[in-house]
Amino acid sequence: xxxxxxxxxxxxxxxxxxxxxxxxxxxxxxxxxxxxxxxxxxxxxxxxxxxxxxxxxxxxxxxxxxxxxxxxxxxxxxxxxxxxxxxxxxxxxxxxxxxxxxxxxxxxxxxxxxxxxxxxxxxxxxxxxxxxxxxxxxxxxxxxxxxxxxxxxxxxxxxxxxxxxxxxxxxxxxxxxxxxxxxxxxxxxxxxxxxxxxxxxxxxxxxxxxxxxxxxxxxxxxxxxxxxxxxxxxxxxxxxxxxxxxxxxxxxxxxxxxxxxxxxxxxxxxxxxxxxxxxxxxxxxxxxxxxxxxxxxxxxxxxxxxxxxx
Numbered sequence: 001x002x003x004x005x006x007x008x009x010x011x012x013x014x015x016x017x018x019x020x021x022x023x024x025x026x027x028x029x030x031x032x033x034x035x036x037x038x039x040x041x042x043x044x045x046x047x048x049x050x051x052x053x054x055x056x057x058x059x060x061x062x063x064x065x066x067x068x069x070x071x072x073x074x075x076x077x078x079x080x081x082x083x084x085x086x087x088x089x090x091x092x093x094x095x096x097x098x099x100x101x102x103x104x105x106x107x108x109x110x111x112x113x114x115x116x117x118x119x120x121x122x123x124x125x126x127x128x129x130x131x132x133x134x135x136x137x138x139x140x141x142x143x144x145x146x147x148x149x150x151x152x153x154x155x156x157x158x159x160x161x162x163x164x165x166x167x168x169x170x171x172x173x174x175x176x177x178x179x180x181x182x183x184x185x186x187x188x189x190x191x192x193x194x195x196x197x198x199x200x201x202x203x204x205x206x207x208x209x210x211x212x213x214x215x216x217x218x219x220x221x222x223x224x225x226x227x228x229x230x231x232x233x234x235x236x237x238x239x240x241x242x243x244x245x246x247x248x249x250x251x252x253x254x255x256x257x258x259x260x261x262x263x264x265x266x267x268x269x270x271x272x273x274x275x276x277x278x279x280x281x282x283x284x285x286x287x288x289x290x291x292x293x294x295x296x297x298x299x300x301x302x303x304x305x306x307x308x309x310x
Contacts, residue, residue: 094219095164107142108171117149123304128289134207140214144172148179151188159192162199169194201234208238215243216268221258224270225280232281239307244268247292247301254279274305284309
Protein backbone atom coordinates (compact mmCIF):
# COMPACT_ATOMS: atom_id res chain seq x y z
CA UNK A 1 0.00 0.00 0.00
CA UNK A 2 1.50 3.33 -1.06
CA UNK A 3 1.42 6.59 0.83
CA UNK A 4 -1.76 8.50 0.46
CA UNK A 5 -3.80 5.40 -0.11
CA UNK A 6 -6.74 5.17 2.29
CA UNK A 7 -7.88 1.90 3.84
CA UNK A 8 -11.30 0.65 2.96
CA UNK A 9 -14.00 1.67 5.44
CA UNK A 10 -14.70 -1.87 6.72
CA UNK A 11 -10.99 -2.46 7.55
CA UNK A 12 -10.83 0.75 9.53
CA UNK A 13 -13.85 -0.34 11.57
CA UNK A 14 -12.29 -3.76 12.22
CA UNK A 15 -9.11 -2.17 13.59
CA UNK A 16 -11.14 0.18 15.78
CA UNK A 17 -13.14 -2.79 17.10
CA UNK A 18 -9.98 -4.78 17.91
CA UNK A 19 -8.46 -1.78 19.68
CA UNK A 20 -11.64 -1.21 21.71
CA UNK A 21 -11.88 -4.89 22.73
CA UNK A 22 -8.23 -4.96 23.84
CA UNK A 23 -8.73 -1.78 25.86
CA UNK A 24 -11.85 -3.19 27.59
CA UNK A 25 -10.03 -6.45 28.39
CA UNK A 26 -7.11 -4.53 29.88
CA UNK A 27 -9.44 -2.46 32.05
CA UNK A 28 -11.15 -5.60 33.36
CA UNK A 29 -7.78 -7.14 34.25
CA UNK A 30 -6.78 -3.96 36.06
CA UNK A 31 -10.08 -3.95 37.97
CA UNK A 32 -9.60 -7.61 39.01
CA UNK A 33 -6.06 -6.90 40.20
CA UNK A 34 -7.26 -3.92 42.22
CA UNK A 35 -9.98 -6.02 43.87
CA UNK A 36 -7.48 -8.74 44.79
CA UNK A 37 -5.10 -6.13 46.19
CA UNK A 38 -7.87 -4.50 48.25
CA UNK A 39 -8.93 -7.94 49.62
CA UNK A 40 -5.36 -8.73 50.65
CA UNK A 41 -5.01 -5.37 52.37
CA UNK A 42 -8.34 -5.82 54.22
CA UNK A 43 -7.33 -9.32 55.33
CA UNK A 44 -3.96 -8.11 56.62
CA UNK A 45 -5.56 -5.20 58.49
CA UNK A 46 -8.12 -7.57 60.08
CA UNK A 47 -5.38 -9.92 61.30
CA UNK A 48 -3.37 -7.03 62.74
CA UNK A 49 -6.45 -5.64 64.56
CA UNK A 50 -7.23 -9.07 66.04
CA UNK A 51 -3.66 -9.60 67.22
CA UNK A 52 -3.42 -6.14 68.76
CA UNK A 53 -6.83 -6.51 70.42
CA UNK A 54 -5.90 -9.89 71.90
CA UNK A 55 -2.60 -8.55 73.24
CA UNK A 56 -4.27 -5.51 74.80
CA UNK A 57 -6.98 -7.63 76.43
CA UNK A 58 -4.39 -9.91 77.98
CA UNK A 59 -2.78 -6.83 79.57
CA UNK A 60 -6.02 -5.21 80.73
CA UNK A 61 -7.98 -8.31 81.82
CA UNK A 62 -5.94 -10.59 84.15
CA UNK A 63 -8.48 -13.40 83.79
CA UNK A 64 -7.92 -13.60 80.01
CA UNK A 65 -5.23 -16.11 79.03
CA UNK A 66 -3.29 -16.01 75.78
CA UNK A 67 -3.00 -19.35 73.93
CA UNK A 68 -0.06 -21.38 75.16
CA UNK A 69 2.03 -23.88 73.23
CA UNK A 70 1.89 -26.16 76.27
CA UNK A 71 -1.90 -26.34 76.32
CA UNK A 72 -3.50 -29.38 74.78
CA UNK A 73 -5.47 -29.04 71.57
CA UNK A 74 -7.99 -31.52 72.90
CA UNK A 75 -11.37 -29.81 73.32
CA UNK A 76 -11.96 -31.72 76.55
CA UNK A 77 -8.93 -29.95 78.02
CA UNK A 78 -10.75 -26.62 77.81
CA UNK A 79 -14.34 -27.67 78.50
CA UNK A 80 -14.50 -30.41 81.15
CA UNK A 81 -16.83 -33.17 80.03
CA UNK A 82 -15.73 -35.66 82.69
CA UNK A 83 -15.53 -34.76 86.34
CA UNK A 84 -12.02 -35.94 87.12
CA UNK A 85 -9.86 -34.26 89.73
CA UNK A 86 -7.45 -33.77 88.15
CA UNK A 87 -6.53 -34.89 84.64
CA UNK A 88 -3.81 -37.41 83.94
CA UNK A 89 -2.09 -35.09 81.45
CA UNK A 90 -1.86 -32.33 84.04
CA UNK A 91 -0.70 -34.58 86.86
CA UNK A 92 2.13 -35.86 84.69
CA UNK A 93 3.35 -32.27 84.61
CA UNK A 94 3.93 -32.15 88.36
CA UNK A 95 4.38 -35.81 89.31
CA UNK A 96 8.16 -35.64 89.08
CA UNK A 97 8.41 -32.58 91.31
CA UNK A 98 6.17 -33.89 94.06
CA UNK A 99 7.55 -37.43 93.87
CA UNK A 100 11.00 -36.08 94.79
CA UNK A 101 9.86 -33.38 97.21
CA UNK A 102 11.14 -33.38 100.77
CA UNK A 103 8.72 -34.35 103.53
CA UNK A 104 8.75 -30.74 104.74
CA UNK A 105 7.11 -29.61 101.51
CA UNK A 106 4.75 -32.59 101.54
CA UNK A 107 3.66 -31.56 105.08
CA UNK A 108 4.51 -35.02 106.35
CA UNK A 109 5.87 -35.65 109.84
CA UNK A 110 5.35 -32.18 111.27
CA UNK A 111 3.66 -33.56 114.42
CA UNK A 112 1.82 -30.28 114.77
CA UNK A 113 -1.72 -31.63 114.61
CA UNK A 114 -2.90 -29.55 117.53
CA UNK A 115 -1.83 -26.34 115.75
CA UNK A 116 -3.35 -27.32 112.39
CA UNK A 117 -6.61 -28.47 113.98
CA UNK A 118 -6.85 -25.31 116.09
CA UNK A 119 -6.32 -23.24 112.93
CA UNK A 120 -9.08 -25.17 111.09
CA UNK A 121 -11.51 -24.79 113.99
CA UNK A 122 -10.81 -21.07 114.36
CA UNK A 123 -11.04 -20.15 110.66
CA UNK A 124 -13.51 -22.58 109.11
CA UNK A 125 -15.78 -23.59 111.95
CA UNK A 126 -15.85 -20.42 114.07
CA UNK A 127 -15.21 -17.52 111.69
CA UNK A 128 -16.65 -19.20 108.61
CA UNK A 129 -19.44 -20.91 110.61
CA UNK A 130 -19.01 -24.08 108.55
CA UNK A 131 -19.15 -27.64 109.85
CA UNK A 132 -18.52 -29.91 106.89
CA UNK A 133 -20.65 -33.05 106.72
CA UNK A 134 -21.39 -35.86 104.31
CA UNK A 135 -18.70 -36.95 101.84
CA UNK A 136 -15.61 -34.75 101.98
CA UNK A 137 -12.75 -34.87 99.47
CA UNK A 138 -9.39 -33.35 100.33
CA UNK A 139 -6.87 -32.67 97.54
CA UNK A 140 -3.32 -32.44 98.85
CA UNK A 141 -3.57 -34.40 102.12
CA UNK A 142 -0.15 -34.02 103.77
CA UNK A 143 -0.01 -36.81 106.35
CA UNK A 144 -3.77 -37.00 106.90
CA UNK A 145 -4.24 -34.78 109.94
CA UNK A 146 -7.45 -33.21 108.57
CA UNK A 147 -8.92 -36.55 107.51
CA UNK A 148 -8.28 -37.97 110.98
CA UNK A 149 -9.90 -34.95 112.63
CA UNK A 150 -13.00 -34.97 110.42
CA UNK A 151 -13.55 -38.71 110.73
CA UNK A 152 -13.30 -38.63 114.52
CA UNK A 153 -15.51 -35.56 114.83
CA UNK A 154 -18.40 -36.97 112.77
CA UNK A 155 -19.22 -40.72 112.80
CA UNK A 156 -21.34 -40.32 109.65
CA UNK A 157 -18.66 -38.58 107.58
CA UNK A 158 -16.90 -40.23 104.62
CA UNK A 159 -13.42 -39.00 103.65
CA UNK A 160 -11.66 -39.17 100.28
CA UNK A 161 -7.98 -38.22 100.31
CA UNK A 162 -6.39 -37.37 96.95
CA UNK A 163 -2.63 -36.84 96.61
CA UNK A 164 -0.08 -37.34 93.86
CA UNK A 165 2.68 -38.18 96.33
CA UNK A 166 2.97 -41.84 97.39
CA UNK A 167 4.71 -40.63 100.57
CA UNK A 168 1.63 -38.60 101.57
CA UNK A 169 -0.75 -41.41 100.67
CA UNK A 170 1.20 -43.96 102.72
CA UNK A 171 1.52 -41.60 105.69
CA UNK A 172 -2.22 -40.89 105.65
CA UNK A 173 -3.12 -44.56 105.36
CA UNK A 174 -0.92 -45.31 108.37
CA UNK A 175 -2.39 -42.45 110.40
CA UNK A 176 -6.01 -43.38 109.71
CA UNK A 177 -5.30 -47.04 110.45
CA UNK A 178 -3.82 -45.98 113.79
CA UNK A 179 -6.87 -43.82 114.55
CA UNK A 180 -9.11 -46.78 113.83
CA UNK A 181 -7.04 -49.00 116.12
CA UNK A 182 -6.89 -46.53 119.03
CA UNK A 183 -10.45 -45.21 118.89
CA UNK A 184 -12.91 -47.90 119.87
CA UNK A 185 -15.79 -45.47 120.28
CA UNK A 186 -15.67 -44.21 116.68
CA UNK A 187 -14.76 -46.81 114.08
CA UNK A 188 -13.30 -45.11 110.98
CA UNK A 189 -12.65 -48.31 109.02
CA UNK A 190 -14.63 -48.36 105.79
CA UNK A 191 -15.29 -44.61 105.96
CA UNK A 192 -12.30 -43.39 103.97
CA UNK A 193 -10.32 -44.03 100.81
CA UNK A 194 -6.91 -42.68 99.80
CA UNK A 195 -6.28 -42.40 96.04
CA UNK A 196 -3.91 -40.90 93.49
CA UNK A 197 -5.25 -38.46 90.90
CA UNK A 198 -7.16 -38.41 88.65
CA UNK A 199 -10.12 -39.19 90.91
CA UNK A 200 -13.77 -39.28 89.86
CA UNK A 201 -15.38 -37.36 92.72
CA UNK A 202 -18.77 -36.97 91.07
CA UNK A 203 -19.24 -40.74 91.07
CA UNK A 204 -18.87 -40.66 94.87
CA UNK A 205 -21.43 -37.87 95.37
CA UNK A 206 -18.99 -35.50 97.03
CA UNK A 207 -20.57 -32.79 99.18
CA UNK A 208 -17.48 -30.64 99.77
CA UNK A 209 -13.91 -30.32 98.50
CA UNK A 210 -11.01 -29.07 100.63
CA UNK A 211 -7.51 -28.07 99.53
CA UNK A 212 -5.02 -26.45 101.91
CA UNK A 213 -1.44 -25.26 101.38
CA UNK A 214 -1.35 -26.72 97.88
CA UNK A 215 -2.79 -24.30 95.32
CA UNK A 216 0.02 -21.74 95.69
CA UNK A 217 2.48 -24.37 94.40
CA UNK A 218 0.66 -25.07 91.10
CA UNK A 219 3.06 -25.07 88.12
CA UNK A 220 1.24 -22.64 85.81
CA UNK A 221 -1.85 -20.48 85.31
CA UNK A 222 -3.15 -22.93 82.72
CA UNK A 223 -2.89 -25.81 85.19
CA UNK A 224 -4.62 -23.73 87.88
CA UNK A 225 -7.50 -22.77 85.60
CA UNK A 226 -8.09 -26.37 84.49
CA UNK A 227 -7.91 -27.53 88.11
CA UNK A 228 -10.51 -25.01 89.27
CA UNK A 229 -12.75 -25.85 86.30
CA UNK A 230 -12.65 -29.53 87.28
CA UNK A 231 -13.37 -28.79 90.93
CA UNK A 232 -16.25 -26.56 89.86
CA UNK A 233 -18.01 -29.50 88.17
CA UNK A 234 -17.07 -32.14 90.77
CA UNK A 235 -20.60 -32.22 92.17
CA UNK A 236 -19.57 -30.51 95.41
CA UNK A 237 -21.69 -27.65 96.75
CA UNK A 238 -19.08 -26.31 99.18
CA UNK A 239 -15.36 -25.66 98.86
CA UNK A 240 -12.75 -24.71 101.44
CA UNK A 241 -9.64 -23.51 99.61
CA UNK A 242 -6.47 -21.94 100.91
CA UNK A 243 -4.32 -19.96 98.45
CA UNK A 244 -2.06 -16.91 98.32
CA UNK A 245 -3.07 -13.44 97.22
CA UNK A 246 -3.24 -9.72 98.08
CA UNK A 247 -3.86 -8.90 101.71
CA UNK A 248 -6.54 -6.38 100.76
CA UNK A 249 -8.51 -9.13 99.04
CA UNK A 250 -8.00 -7.57 95.65
CA UNK A 251 -10.90 -5.13 96.17
CA UNK A 252 -13.12 -6.99 93.77
CA UNK A 253 -10.44 -7.77 91.17
CA UNK A 254 -10.77 -11.07 89.34
CA UNK A 255 -7.13 -12.13 89.43
CA UNK A 256 -5.27 -15.38 88.86
CA UNK A 257 -1.61 -15.53 87.86
CA UNK A 258 1.32 -17.89 88.30
CA UNK A 259 4.98 -17.00 87.95
CA UNK A 260 6.52 -20.07 86.36
CA UNK A 261 10.04 -18.74 87.01
CA UNK A 262 9.60 -18.89 90.78
CA UNK A 263 10.57 -21.95 92.77
CA UNK A 264 7.41 -24.01 93.16
CA UNK A 265 8.30 -25.01 96.73
CA UNK A 266 9.96 -21.87 98.07
CA UNK A 267 7.08 -19.65 99.12
CA UNK A 268 4.29 -19.20 96.59
CA UNK A 269 4.25 -19.37 92.80
CA UNK A 270 0.55 -18.67 92.14
CA UNK A 271 -1.44 -15.68 93.38
CA UNK A 272 -5.16 -15.02 93.09
CA UNK A 273 -8.20 -13.34 94.57
CA UNK A 274 -11.39 -14.96 95.82
CA UNK A 275 -13.36 -13.39 92.99
CA UNK A 276 -10.79 -14.65 90.50
CA UNK A 277 -11.13 -18.19 91.83
CA UNK A 278 -14.94 -17.98 91.71
CA UNK A 279 -14.77 -17.05 88.01
CA UNK A 280 -12.54 -20.04 87.25
CA UNK A 281 -14.79 -22.42 89.20
CA UNK A 282 -17.60 -21.60 86.81
CA UNK A 283 -21.19 -20.46 86.76
CA UNK A 284 -22.98 -20.34 90.11
CA UNK A 285 -19.91 -20.23 92.38
CA UNK A 286 -19.38 -17.34 94.77
CA UNK A 287 -17.29 -16.46 97.83
CA UNK A 288 -19.17 -17.14 101.07
CA UNK A 289 -16.44 -16.00 103.47
CA UNK A 290 -12.72 -15.24 103.51
CA UNK A 291 -9.96 -14.96 106.11
CA UNK A 292 -6.54 -13.37 105.57
CA UNK A 293 -3.39 -14.50 107.34
CA UNK A 294 -0.54 -11.97 107.26
CA UNK A 295 2.90 -13.56 107.07
CA UNK A 296 6.03 -11.89 108.34
CA UNK A 297 8.49 -11.07 105.58
CA UNK A 298 6.04 -11.55 102.68
CA UNK A 299 4.03 -8.98 100.73
CA UNK A 300 1.08 -11.35 100.27
CA UNK A 301 -1.29 -13.24 102.55
CA UNK A 302 -2.50 -16.77 103.04
CA UNK A 303 -6.17 -16.58 102.10
CA UNK A 304 -8.69 -19.07 103.40
CA UNK A 305 -12.01 -18.90 101.56
CA UNK A 306 -15.31 -20.75 101.53
CA UNK A 307 -17.12 -21.04 98.19
CA UNK A 308 -20.72 -22.07 97.61
CA UNK A 309 -22.58 -23.19 94.53
CA UNK A 310 -25.95 -21.48 94.21
